[in-house]
Amino acid sequence: MRNIIYGLVISIGVYILIGLITFLITREFSLETIKMIAFGVALVLFISAFPLYKTVYHGSRIANPTYTTYTPPDEHHQQKLQNDYESSLKKPQNNLGGILVWTATLIIVFTILLTVLF
Secondary structure, rough: HHHHHHHHHHHHHHHHHHHHHHHHHOOOOHHHHHHHHHHHHHHHHHOOOOOOOHHHHHHHHHHHOOOOOOOOOOOHHHHHHHHHHHHHHHHHHHHHHHHHHHHHHHHHHHHHHHHEEE
16 A cells, blocks of 8 residues: 555656656646656656566576486475575565556556546
8 A cells, every 4th residue: 555655646746747847848838748758757667667687587597498407305405495485574575666566557547547638
């Protein structure tokens, strides 16, 4: 719920900032220009929300697989994996990606509403 509220505040702020910049540059309040720029900002936010380095890394690993031999399970290794998993559960989650996705989604919804209404 907090991500949605942050996304709403940021998307409204983006629209206000785009409106001010457009008014300062063109000396008129062009709704078509604001909608086009807002849609571009939403696309940039969508792209920045997803970790592309992980996609490229895992995609390259699949394209060039490395084959390893089977090693039997080891109790020390299993304990280390269990400890790593438990410590990863205790770490705080990164909410920036969720906030960016909600911001981009709300900007697109506002753009669609502006297009339909005006």
